[in-house]
Amino acid sequence: MKWRRRMFLSSSTVALLLGSLITTSYATSLSQNQKKLKEKQQQAKVLQNKTDSTASQIQQKKQQTQQLQNSLQQTQSSLAQTKHQIAATEFQVNQLQGEVQKLDNQIQSTQKELTKDTGNFRSMIRASYEDGNVPYLAVLFKSTNFTDFLNRLSLISIVGKSEHTLAVKVLGLEKQLKKQRKGQQTQVEQMIMKKQQLTQLQQQEVSLAAQKQQSIVSVSASVNALQQQEQKYSQLMHMTQSQISTMKKAIAQQEAALRSKQGEVTETALRYQNIPPQKLYNYVHSRGSVFTLQDIQTICNSAKEFNVNPALLVAITGQEEAFVPARWGSITRTIAKNPFNVYYSWQYTARAYPSWGLTKTSQIAARTVEYKLSSVPPKGENPIIWLNDLKNPRNSVGPYATDRHWAYGVKFFYNDIMNYVG
The missing domain is CATH 1.10.530 (Lysozyme)
Structure with missing residues (x-):
């Protein structure tokens, strides 16, 4: 197997072992820094999660604030309409009360007119008979003859009919006026009740608007607190990222130094x-x-x-x-x-x-x-x-x-x- 061609790495292995001893401290330091970097990156991940969570909460609070503001605007719009309705109702009440007062005046005027006309008829009789206010029978008994009796009877009949006609007319007018007055008074009472209901509604809407305004203030305060917290996390994140960047550079330098040794x-x-x-x-x-x-x-x-x-x-x-x-x-x-x-x-x-x-x-x-x-x-x-x-x-x-x-x-x-x- 070609034994004569090889030293089989015996000397090379010695060189590598010597190199390993030289670079041990570099590798140990590098390993420690890599461990620290991993911990710092984990810390950055936790901060990022907190930042994301806080940002999500801020977004939710802002949406809640917007919803409350929209609701408050609706309440304020409804309150303005209620105020307008109260003002319109007050105007109608005043108008109806004026009409009732006119009817009262007309009724009093009609009663005075009836009294006046009755007095006029009686004055006519007194003027016809100098002896003054005497009963109808006494007038008839004082007739001097039958012709005078018929004249007196005719006059008494005319006077009675006139008084009756006038009384029926005046009483009918008075009844009509009282009926109108009753109707107008009913409307006045209804308007007053409506005004009371609208006033209660106005108080409820004012209270609701105040509650919503307070909720907006409270949610806005929460948003400000969360934004401060987010800013804190952001600063910590920035500082951590800066530390990570510095550590990466240091590790890169160590790795370069280690490679130069290895x-x-x-x-x-x-x-x-x-x-x-x-x-x-x-x-x-x-x-x-x-x-x-x-x-x-x-x-x-x-x-x-x-x-x-x-x-x-x-x-x-x-x-x-x-x-x-x-x-x-x-x-x-x-x-x-x-x-x-x-x-x-x-x-x-x-x-x-x-x-x-x-x-x-x-x-x-x-x-x-x-x-x-x-x-x-x-x-x-x-x-x-x-x-x-x-x-x-x-x-x-x-x-x-x-x-x-x-x-x-x-x-x-x-x-x-x-x-x-x-």
């Missing part, structure tokens, strides 16, 4: 790309590999964790173990646990670390590649060649493999894979 792939093309695992799986199977789709997914996960192109890790398995072809027989599943030959070789890890699987070994390989590619290659040198170049400062304690042609094989497989996956 190393980050400098070549953009060799950083993580979201290549569909199915395409990588199809490629290795075109070469007879025993890798399952889950194996390829595991390699992709490790590539993403350390920001390395998954095609590069798959290419390394091609250079190290020919993608673990099925024709190698039953040993292939053991090789597939460490196709990168980290920690000397798959034979060593199978004995020394039997619990290790592809997840562990792919993480070590990805971390190693990330570290070695964090150094910028010289102008004109291919970054994959630079990965195993002894001039690479990240290889000060040893390259990935001792075979000087190792990187060229990896480069070939990488380009072939990238062309395949498109």
Whole structure:
């Protein structure tokens, strides 16, 4: 299995362990700040919820205020109509009372006229008979002859009829006037009752308007209190967001510092790309590999964790173990646990670390590649060649493999894979 071509990461692993010791304090501080950031973000979320809830309450209170104002306007409009009706009713009462007074005056005038006419008739009789006011029979008995008797009787009859006619006329007029007066008085009483009812309604509407006005004042006070509370939450939210922004900047600086200690792939093309695992799986199977789709997914996960192109890790398995072809027989599943030959070789890890699987070994390989590619290659040198170049400062304690042609094989497989996956 090409033993002479590899140091199997023994020296590279030592470099990584030394780097880990150097960056421990950075990672610890970063973890603490990330925890604080998470707590602060949770606090911001709580404040946001409170702000939203308060804003919703304010909106509800404002709607309630608007409804109360609309209702108050309706009450005030109704109150104005009631006042108008009271004024109209008072006018009608005064008008009807004036008409009743006129009828009273007419009745008194009619009674005076009746008294006057009766007196006139009696005066006529007294004028006809010098002896004054005497009974009708006495007048008749004083007749001097039959002709005089007939004249006296005719006169008495005329006077009686005139008095009767006048009395009937006057009494009829008086009755009619009293009837009209009674009708007008009934209307006056009805108008007065209506005025009393309207006055009661006015008092109720005044009381209702005062209650609604008080409710508006109370709700407005609640709105002002809620707005102050919202402003307080907004200020706290602004302060918290400012703190979050500051913490994010600090974390970004820490992450940048940590990456500078740990190393980050400098070549953009060799950083993580979201290549569909199915395409990588199809490629290795075109070469007879025993890798399952889950194996390829595991390699992709490790590539993403350390920001390395998954095609590069798959290419390394091609250079190290020919993608673990099925024709190698039953040993292939053991090789597939460490196709990168980290920690000397798959034979060593199978004995020394039997619990290790592809997840562990792919993480070590990805971390190693990330570290070695964090150094910028010289102008004109291919970054994959630079990965195993002894001039690479990240290889000060040893390259990935001792075979000087190792990187060229990896480069070939990488380009072939990238062309395949498109």
